[in-house]
Amino acid sequence: MTQLNPRQKEAVLYIDGPCLVLAGAGSGKTSVITRKIAYLIEQCDIPARHIAALTFTNKAAREMKERASKLVKGSASRGLTVSTFHNLGLNIIRREHKSLGFKPGFSIFDSEDARSLLKDLMMKDGDLDSDHLDLVQHQISNWKNDLIIPARALSVAQSPGEQAIALIYQRYNQALRAYNAVDFDDLILIPVELFQTNAEVLQRWQRKIRYLLVDEYQDTNSSQYLLVQLIVGNRGALTVVGDDDQSIYAWRGARPENMSLLKQDYPSLRVIKLEQNYRSTSRILRVANHLIANNPHDFDKALWSEMGLGDPIRVLRCKNEDAEAERVATEILTQRLRKQYKFRDFAILYRGNHQARLLEMKLQQHQIPYKISGGSSFFAKTEIKDVMAYLRLIVNPDDDNAFLRIINTPRRQIGTSTLEALGGYASERHISLFAALDELGLQSRIPEKNLERLQRFAHWIKQVTRNCGGDRPVDAIREMLNDIDYEGWLHQNSASSKAAEKRMENVFYLVESLQKTIDKNSSDDDEGEESRIEDAVAKLVLRDMMERQEEEDLSDQVQLMTLHASKGLEFPHVFMVGMEEELLPHRNSIEDNNIEEERRLTYVGITRAQRTLTMTLAGKRKQFGEMSETTPSRFLDELPVDDVEWEGFGEQSPEKNLAKGEETLANLLNLFD
């Protein structure tokens, strides 16, 4: 406790009511949460199994759990719940699945699954084409996050278009039910509905969770906040930690206003600000504060530090994107030599993943070791999606989406016409595709040869499922992959045999993770049930894998990632590239008039830097294959002049051109409507 500053101490010790900790960047919020957990266990005699902390990512959950257990003496932290919102939701649904009407092994549809299901539904309808797919998916997600059920969506629809989407929403939910599946939003929504309608169940969970802590509270959406409210009830045993200036996920439903709402919903709320920063130089914080002051605020906050003034922020304007990447590479090389920095001390942050391409090339040319994090994720890889689909079908035969993905992968000579016939039959009988294969009525619809292929598949899957019921389920999975010669299939479908080997490695890694997850579930014994492959598969869909080899983290590499991915991290020397209008702020955000979030994104980038910060931009940039002139980002105008060194602008400061002036004015005007 002696290592905490007075504000932090207050946040840890205050347990008499709901508590909001406004934790600025680098202010030690994780320390506050973990120490508070330790305090609750050791000084307040709340057993660890009655404390829950919620985060948004598995990584954050893992870290927090680890740090908390280190703080607590002995094994007193056993049974502590530190999980993501979605994992908690999954556990609630799993425990209550009977009364909710789900069969064990129910599937979790990721957004790609949801998308393909919606596509199917809309094709049948006809009047909504695929242009609207994203819109529809987004709207449905919004409705779910706002706890609006299909019937309600139908009745409040403002336009025929909205009405049509509401109808698809209704059928989408019905389809999910039929597939014995839930989507990501349901993982929160269904527990909330359950708690609202079933006081007995709610009470049981309230007895289980006596104190609740929430991290990154500014990223909660409406249903997540409601879940928090329901669990906490009127006990006020709640601590939330967040920073409204670091809210960068509004585009996926986050409601930063939940921070202000908390004040209204809990009048006795204690608000504690953490403004001392332990990460950056005063210069960097001055720049960050100055920029973010352009956003409206419900809670005022200004970061300060005792880390010294530091170097001015540099803004480098380069001829084109090529020169920009080149400049960053040479800067890293020279600074490393001059100042004895390590490669790992540098991070290059950008708005969009595509920007990594050029940088990657230049770094390679200069033989600079680098690591790109983010981009296409492990679970987006086709080989992983394929194997996951096999796992899902084994665990939940009603999962038509999984069925369709793998029925002809590897090739089994089963084509669209056969599947259409099967689909037609299944929907008439209101059964799943897999179940339909057992029926005799199919004989009149599908040529014998094709039917035989289908049934051979069905028979084989059933055998694999039986094998998985034994005590070595993962061996059964390995055998299954052997049966279909998945490795051969990968070799056939990869650009090189090297690529195929890499992909097979991924598959093996997934299978290992499955084994580890099963082992972990059985040792945790939190449910008291025997370890089941069903649970492990569900966990894997939520990407709760054991951490991948950390060898790379320890090695000396320049870090490349998007601004979004950098939240929560820190680096001695940060480069923010592409500081241009249409890129940062992004074009779409300009169109949607969502400049404030882009400004926060810039703020997040700036506050990652510990010692030096360099921003770069290109005068010309190739976009969609066409070279075009760029305009410096409006955010550069919002930096305090005294703390910035400009280079490549001709004059002392960035020229203010007409186009930029107009945009700034337009933005101002928009504040009033």
Add this chain to the structure above:
DNA sequence: CAGATATTATTTTTT
């Protein structure tokens, strides 16, 4: 049914 060719839309990302 499978491979070849034309078209098309291109942020951020975790669960």
Add this chain to the structure above:
DNA sequence: ATAATATCTG
């Protein structure tokens, strides 16, 4: 420029 997706041909 590129990658994913729709359409066409053998």
